[in-house]
Amino acid sequence: MARSVTDEVVDQSAIDNRAPSVGHMFRERVRTLPDGEAFRHKEGDAWASLTWSQTRDRAYALAAGLIELGVQQEERVALCCSTRLEWVLADLAVMCAGAATTTIYPTTLAEEVAYIVADSGSRVVIAEDADQLAKLQAHRSQLGDVTRVVLVDGDSDDDWVMTFAELEASGRERLQAEAGLVDERIDATTPEHLATIIYTSGTTGRPKGVRLPHSAWTYEGAAVDSIKILSKDDLQFLWLPLAHVFGKVLLTLPLQIGFPTAVDGRVDKIVEHVGEVKPTFMGAAPRIFEKAYGKITTMMDAEGGVKAKLFTWAAGVGKEVAEIRRGGSEPGGMLAVKYRLADKLVLSKIRDRFGGRVRFFISGSAALNQDVAAWFEAMGLLIIEGYGLTETSAASFVNRPSVGGYKFGSVGWPLPGTEVRIAEDGEILLRGPGVTAGYHQLPDVTAESLGEDGWFATGDIGEVDENGFLTITDRKKDLFKTSGGKYVAPSKIESMFKGVCPYASQLVIEGEGRHFVSALITLDPDAIATWAGQNGMAGDSYSQIVTSARTREMVQGYVDELNSQLSRHEQVKQFLILDHDLSVEEGDLTPSMKLKRKRVTEKYKDQLDAFYTGS
Structure with a gap:
């Protein structure tokens, strides 16, 4: 239809x-929906729920706690925490306080955390645990306007640090004196006020803060x-x-x-x-x-x-x-x-x-x-x-x-x-x-991406x-041209391979200015372990399995199947199976599991270049 x-x-x-x-x-x-279920979260082995009114009570208390710390309208509060109930409550608190959330992945390296916190002008940082706190303490002199760190899990002897529970308790005390405090902040917040700064993953150079x-x-x-x-x-x-x-x-x-x-x-x-x-x-x-x-x-x-x-x-x-x-x-x-x-x-x-x-x-x-x-x-x-x-x-x-x-x-x-x-x-x-309204403190970059008529490129x-x-x-930046003048769209080929080969984790296509296309391949640890058990390699390590001649032969069959669906200039002529998978921790993927193509091809430049030496 x-x-x-x-x-x-x-x-x-x-x-x-x-x-x-x-x-x-x-x-x-x-x-x-005051009594309707809002959020469900794990408490030990069981799921516990908050109604919308219970969520409001906690978010308002945290918002009042931020106001007590001196956070003003549109000032930034950085959140460096994994996905959990406290992230939700903290973000709602920032919104209700009329402030703006700066989001930071917990996998972000300490130097980049310091850059994002300072560049955003964040006044308060809400950090998940001791590991995230250590990143901030190691670069304290570079954090600019930060006056306080709020620790979600654990405690600290550092006077610069207070706990999430202490922030919430402080806010409840403030609300007892000024019951309408948070509602006044909400009433004063307009559609044009800044709500969030999200930094791009920074596959090249410094990340850019997107103002929303x-x-x-x-x-x-x-x-x-x-x-x-x-x-x-x-x-x-x-x-x-x-x-x-x-x-x-x-x-x-x-x-x-x-x-x-x-x-x-x-x-x-x-x-x-x-x-x-x-x-x-x-x-x-x-x-x-x-x-x-x-x-x-x-x-x-x-x-x-x-x-x-x-x-x-x-x-x-x-x-x-x-x-x-x-x-x-x-x-x-x-x-x-x-x-x-x-x-x-x-x-x-x-x-x-x-x-x-x-x-x-x-x-x-x-x-x-x-x-x-x-x-x-x-x-x-x-x-x-x-x-x-x-x-x-x-x-x-x-x-x-x-x-x-x-x-x-x-x-x-x-x-x-x-x-x-x-x-x-x-x-x-x-x-x-x-x-977006533009990039934080980057007017030239904003002008390049946003035309005068509001069209975003x-x-x-x-x-x-x-x-x-x-x-x-x-x-657009990933499209490349072979030495024969033919354009190749790598993402299309990489996605096709994952449908062809059930053992695939990642395929990274290369061929800019080359006379044929090559690839790096990684295999999914769980899927390949099952296959190995059926092919005489039960108990072998991941590295032993993926570098074996039998695995190479199996993958070659799937590459041939892929090539049968591609134009001649797109076909993968050479490939290398890496002895480890790509990961967020090693900087190969963004936290949302998107390939950092340039970083990966630079990392394995020698192996890729070897495909073309003397050919």
Whole structure:
């Protein structure tokens, strides 16, 4: 069933009547749903909940505590903490105090933490634990305006430091004397006031602080609300880094719509927690879906025999049914009978791994492979891909989980109120309420990215089809030309490989100015361990497995399959399997699991150059 963005029914009143600030949005949610569940978090082995009014009480106390520390309107409070309830409460407190949050990933190196804190002009830093505190203490003289550090976990003898509990207690005492203090700050906050500074990942040079006003976040909440893909009856599981714009926008949506959110950022616990929480939707980076796809398919292959054949049969039936449903129909006849059996024996069990209630997943921050998306759809788990940047408050485009509202390989339709234009060179230009006010203390860079007419140059190459779906080709700066003058889009090839090879973790394409394309490959530790156990290498180390001749032969087969789908000038002629995976900790990936291409190719320059020596 063909649909266009022009066919979409939008509740324009949600956008027109949006709140003036995040604080206003939060206060209104508390008023309308005081006893409704707001946030769920882990206390030991159990999940505990806060209602909206309980969340307000804690956030107001923390806001008053920040005011007691002297934090003024639009002054910055830096948050250096993993995804957990305290991050949520602290950010809400900053919003209610009329201040602005500077977000910092807990994996950020000490020198960069010092730079971000100083460059943002943060007055207070909320640090998660002793490790984060040590980063600040090591560079105390470089932190500029910081007057106090608030420690979430643990205690310190340093007079410069107070605990999270002490901040909250201080605020409660202040509120006893001035009950209306926080509401006065909320009332004084306007849409134009600064709400957040998020620093880009800094793949080259120093990170840039993206300034996002309250109007950007209230627009995001209202625009998503207006297309009615979520309701107060949904339940979100939120694990993404809240220092990242994707995580931050997913924290804004419940304030607007009113659904509860379970919060826990421990990546190694995602599968366990999703099974416990049983969410109706979840946002994630493509790597999470790729890992799940690889683990399940390789595990089934390893089973062999009847189980493997049954799984393959059921997946095929699921794919047939998904294609029919995508067109707005339901399966009938023998296919309907086969589907009921396939669902009972296989497909429902895959859904149960994700809690059994997921209506859809949202994928963002990097390209999702179409084959992986189609596999999940066959299982009855729809992944809708979205698109946006830090500079556009995350969500600018998103597929809709309705018949005709999504297209695999695309990032969907624009949110109402967001305009798109494709420049002559193919670059995507965006304009709308979610676009940044500029880069912090970088007027020249701001002028380069934001034209006088408000169009933001995204740096991404893409095209819009006749139904309004946007497809991203690649990052403009990542496109390269071979010595033969042919352009290559590396991200497209890298995404294709992850759909072809279930053992793949990363593929990094190289070939700028070269006469053929080469690649670095890493393999997923869990998936390759399963394969190794079936191929006489059980008990071998990861390094031994991935550098073996048998693994090389296996990967070569998948590279050949990839090449069969590529033009001659795009084909991978040489590759190296690294003896370790790429990681956030080593600086190869951003905290949102996006490849730092330039850093990785520079790091392995000698190995890549060797492919071309004498050739």
